[in-house]
């Protein structure tokens with residue numbers, strides 16, 4: 001079954017690095033096609049239309065439909081890769097050492113389900129222990145973020161980079177507001193103290209509702225930093241590569257390597273150490 005292409009928008013190939021590999025081009029193509037489906041389906045969904053995968057963790061029929069579209073696309077381009085989709089529509093295991101494709105068909109499902117036009121679809125490829133390619137697409141603004149290891153970060157074909165913050169009072173920082181049970185790396189008081197510190201000292205704190213897009217915003221300088229606990233590779237994989245390739249830093253809350261807790265702290269190089277300090281209780 002072939003999926004409709006969003007004819008009104010410019011092609012994926014003109015929106016990524018001119019030196020992008022065919023595999024990044026294939027991810028970009030897939031995410032644009034999936035995004036068209038989500039864009040045309042946005043509206044407030046009422047109680048009976050929402051599935052709760054866990055308490056306050058929702059799924060709509062469009063999460064499934066978009067993941068199916070992306071799975072169909074990546075199956076064509078990467079028949080031997082493993083697939084791990086957040087909704088498990090077409091998951092496929094593969095032999096050790098085979099690259100794994102992570103798909104989050106709608107990152108920001110709660111926004112989507114309430115009809116709020118801020119959510120993204122994201123795909124990344126992990127090879128060995130490294131994220132080697134990734135895309136994040138804001139279907140409502142038609143903004144395609146893409147990055148490849150060693151190849152830089154791009155937004156709709158333009159190279160992007162983290163900004164270098166000035167004083168702490170002039171930085172804008174994104175953060176997740178955790179639901180019960182989401183905090184894994186730190187106790188509640190440590191997390192909320194880190195948030196309070198931002199509220200007391202910075203230009204402001206933003207809870208945008210899509211971790212993938214918020215971290216991508218760090219890569220292009222719309223945010224100076226971002227943190228959230230309990231994220232998964234589906235949510236942050238592509239965006240973490242975007243920040244890395246944009247000259248920023250992504251770590252765990254303690255400044256060390258990201259762990260399976262999914263505590264993600266992203267920032268430009270100037271701000272990152274100051275954000276880490278906020279978690280030293």
Ligand code: IPD
Pocket residue numbers: 086104106107108109110176177208209210211212228230231235
């Ligand atoms: C969610 C979004 C949200 C974050 C949640 C994530 P999902 O992803 O990234 O911003 O606060 O922790 O689970 O479930 O919409 O793909």
